[in-house]
Amino acid sequence: MAPPQGNETGKTDNDRAPDGRTGAGRRISRRSLLAGLTALGAAGAMGTAAGCSRVPEAGKAGEGNLLERLRAQGTVRLGIAGEVPYGYINKQGELTGEAPEIAKVVFKRLGVENVVPVPTEFGSLIPGLRSQQFDVVSAGMYINPDRCEQVIFSDPEYVMLDAFIVRKGNPKDLHSYEDIVEKGAKMATGTAYAEIDYAVAAGVDRGDILILPDQVAGLAAVEQGRADVFAGTSLTVRQVVEGSDRAEATEPFQPMVDGEPAIGAGGFAFRPTATVLRDEFNRELHRLKESGELLEIMRPFGFTEDEMTDLTAKELCAS
Numbered sequence: 333m334a335p336p337q338g339n340e341t342g343k344t345d346n347d348r349a350p351d352g353r354t355g356a357g358r359r360i361s362r363r364s365l366l367a368g369l370t371a372l373g374a375a376g377a378m379g380t381a382a383g384c385s386r387v388p389e390a391g392k393a394g395e396g397n398l399l400e401r402l403r404a405q406g407t408v409r410l411g412i413a414g415e416v417p418y419g420y421i422n423k424q425g426e427l428t429g430e431a432p433e434i435a436k437v438v439f440k441r442l443g444v445e446n447v448v449p450v451p452t453e454f455g456s457l458i459p460g461l462r463s464q465q466f467d468v469v470s471a472g473m474y475i476n477p478d479r480c481e482q483v484i485f486s487d488p489e490y491v492m493l494d495a496f497i498v499r500k501g502n503p504k505d506l507h508s509y510e511d512i513v514e515k516g517a518k519m520a521t522g523t524a525y526a527e528i529d530y531a532v533a534a535g536v537d538r539g540d541i542l543i544l545p546d547q548v549a550g551l552a553a554v555e556q557g558r559a560d561v562f563a564g565t566s567l568t569v570r571q572v573v574e575g576s577d578r579a580e581a582t583e584p585f586q587p588m589v590d591g592e593p594a595i596g597a598g599g600f601a602f603r604p605t606a607t608v609l610r611d612e613f614n615r616e617l618h619r620l621k622e623s624g625e626l627l628e629i630m631r632p633f634g635f636t637e638d639e640m641t642d643l644t645a646k647e648l649c650a651s
Contacts, residue, residue, distance in 0.1 A: 397608075398467070398605075398606050398608065398609045399442065399444075399608055399609040399612055402439075402442075402444045402467065402609070403442070403443040403444055406444060406445050406446055407444065407445075407446040407447070407448055408435070408439050408444050408446070408447055408448070408467050408468060409447075409448050409449075409450050409465075409466035409467045409468075410427070410431075410432055410435055410447050410448065410449055410450065410466060410467070410468055410469075410470035411450050411452060411457050411460050411461055411465070411466040411468065411469045411470060411471065412427070412429065412431070412432065412449050412450070412451055412452075412470055412471050413451070413452060413453060413454040413457055413471045413546075414451055414546060415429075415454065415471065415472075415522075415546060415547065415568060416429070416547070416568065416571055416572065416633075417429055417430055417567055417568070417571060417633035417634055417635075418430055418431050418471050418472030418568075418598070419431045419432050419449075419470050419471040419472065421449060421451065427447065427448075427449040429470075429471075429472075429633065430472060430489070430490070430629070430630045430633045430635060431470040431471055431472045431489070431598075431600065432447065432449065432470050433629050433630075433633075434470075434489060434600075434617070434620070434626070434629055434630070435447055435468065435470045435600070437616075437620065437625070437629060438613055438616045438617060438620070439613075441616050442612055442613065442616060447470075450465060450466040452465070453523055453524075453545065454471070454522060454523055454524050454525070454546075455523045455524035457469045457471055457473065457601070458479065458482050458483055458601065461483060461601060461602075461603060462482065462483070462603060464603075467602075467606075467609075468600055468601065468602055468609075468613075469483070469600060469601035469602075470600060471598075472489070472490065472598035472599075473485075473598055473599065473600075473601055474526050474596050474597065474598055475488055475597055475598070475599050475645050475648040475649065476526070476648065476649075476651075477648075477649055477650070477651065479601070480645075480648075480649035482604075483601040483602060483603065483604060484601070484602050484603075484604050484606070484607065484610050484645075485599040485600065485601055485602070485610075485645040485648075485649070486599045486600040486602075486610060486613055486614045486617055486645060487599060487614055487617060487618070487643070487644050487645050488597035488598055488599040488641055488643055488644075488645065488648065489598060489599060489600075489617065489626060489630070489641075490597065490598055490630065490635060490639040490640065490641060491595065491596060491597040491639060491640075491641040491643065492565045492566060492567065492596045492597070492598065492639060493565070493566045493584035493585060493586055493596070494527060494530065494563060494564070494565060494566060494584065494585055494586075494587050494596070495563075495564065495565070495566040495569040495570065495581050495582050495583065495584045495585065496561045496562065496563055496564075496569065496581070496582040497547075497550055497551055497554045497561065497562040497564070497569050497572065497573055497579050497580075497581060498554065498560065498561050498579065498580060498581075498582060499554060499555075499557075499560070499578060499579055499580075500577070500578055500579060500580050501580075502580065502582060504517050504560055504561075506560065506561050506582065507582055507583065507585060508534070508585055508587075509530055509531045509533070509534035509535075509536060509563070509587060510534050510535070512531065512534070512536055512560075512561060513534055513535040513536055515560075517560035517561055518540070518542065518558075518559045518560045518561070519531055519536055519540070519541050519542065519559065519560070519561050519562075519563060520541065520542035520543070520544050520550050520553045520554070520558070520559035520561070520562045520563075521541060521542075521543065521544070521550065521562060521563040521564065522543070522544055522545065522546055522547060522550065522564065523543055523544070523545060523546075525563070525564065526594070526596060527563035527564060527587075528541060528543075529589070530563070530587040530588075530589060530594055531563065533587075533588070533589040533590065533594075534587075534588070542558065542559050544562070547562065547564050547568050547569065547572045548572060550562030550564065550572070551572050551573060551576060551579055554578075554579045555576065555578040555579050565596065566581075566584035567633075567634050567635070567639075569581045569582075570634070571634060595643070595648065595651065597641055597643050597648055599645055600613065600617075621640075621642075626640070627640055
């Protein structure tokens, strides 16, 4: 989901090739974009820790038995932010979304049968994790250096482009953050979404951005004319406008920050001391990737081969 800003630094709500199309091409472009990073070694190998180098391995002493405790109690608490398609409670009152569905499979293989959702606002996910309100953030949270200072991440399960909710016909012809500046458009986005920083990097005044609780509120703001555009991840935007007769989604696009592509790749977040749990989770996640099961779990939520990635949390934390 997108992400990051302020103290939460952790959305929104999400592989970014400039054309946003072919899956294979995206993965190649990701590697080439990050090829200049140093000291990556054998990043991505299953046997290595997938989190950020900033987090000391000494953390294992503090919460090294968390996985065993979760196995003993048979339950893991997942922090979710109510964002489709990443992690949410459906109309039947059931926990679902790409991240919770992955978590159900992985934790069952780790010997933890039950997952319990703990809903909160996106901006409260990292604070809630650190204060032990839940055990894992299961919300497709973008991995970036600021967030890596506060939590440790699994490798990402997806990469995502951005898109806009605009009024039908896109009357202001908005297709990028630079367009928002050029056209003097009123922008809205979600609490603590990465799109805030993408827009600011393009020249949008932070104080002029309308901050809303989620993408549903964003759709309403555009439909009611309180905002010209709501920025979010392409999947979130595309799904939320379904059925609207007053708004539509733009084509996905690649955000740029300081002349470089801003890679939006989402993963699971853990407390810095929970390295054993993170590492075991990451091994199972890699097995799902290698077997093709990961895409099958995510496909019902709109994900395709285009969104699959072989990026690592180590790369993203260093970028």
